[in-house]
Amino acid sequence: MSDLVRLLNVFCLLSLLAVGGGSAVLPEMQHETVAVHHWVTDDQFATIYSLGQMAPGPNMSMVALIGWQVAGVAGLLVVLVAFYLPSSFLVYGCSYIWDQFKDNPWRNAVQRGMAPITIGLMLAGVHAVGKTACINSDRPLDFNIISSIVALAVTGILFAKHINPVLLMLLGGGVGWFLLRGG
């Protein structure tokens, strides 16, 4: 089976599993692309994810870079189509049907029931990228301590102040350049 077909399979499935937004499939995506198919390393995955946070638009478009890494421009296009098309078809179709169930109380039950699962998956996503970027056993301890402080500082600042996260990403880059060069 060629890489393009494998990319298509993996990202189509991820598209349909992305309940409550893209961050929920982050752990599964990391598992498939790193451990199962060896398309990228843990480090590359964390870097590609952080590049996605710096670009405008939907943050999960970073999947395109995974496709690119595997199979060039064809890989990029296949992954974009595979990741966005299935869920988009579903939404297009369901937005008709959904209106019919406007007053059905089960609609609310589905939403309320799925909410904690989505948050749990997002937290697993934090764990998935965090164990590479902040608590990485291949790196020296001071490197991990600095990275963890940067991460927690960003979390704290965002709770305290309404500030564009891209500025904090750049600030994190500056801190990394200044403090992590030797590591």
Add this chain to the structure above:
Amino acid sequence: MQPKASNRPTLAQIFTAFARIGATSFGGGLVAYLRDALVDEKKWMDEEEFLAALEIGQTLPGLNSVNVSIIAGRHLAGPLGAISAAAGIILPGVLALVILGLLYDRFRHNPEVAAALAGVAAAAVGLLLQVTLKIGAKQFSNLKDLFFLVATFVMVAFFHVSLPTVLFLVAPVAIILCRPKTEPKQ
């Protein structure tokens, strides 16, 4: 729910409007950008239509911002409107990512760049943590929700249970526990 003929946009106008958001929405929070543009600025939808679209977009799989764009595009101009809106919101960011990717490829072996990228990656983790805590504030403070939240987290993060399995096992239970109360029959 079609808008009035007077402010029904062409496909090019739809694409341009969404592409402007796709190109300028640095730092996430796309749904807020979409609301401002579609409801306040262009008046293509009213508040209630937007919230209805968001509700569907959040419940179904896929990215909320892309899902809302597709529903809004469909309301404005049918299938082609949906395609124009989705392409507009997605493509500028992909272009930016290709440029970032090329830079990354070229400079990743430079230790100074690698150090800066490690800092960015750490900051990205902090951002995702904050978004998770903020969106989940209600779920973290409700005991029943917290149970499902932690169960999902532990299964995926530590036992590497695959996502379909988790959804199949946990979702039905969680939904049934939130089932509508049956109204007493008269």
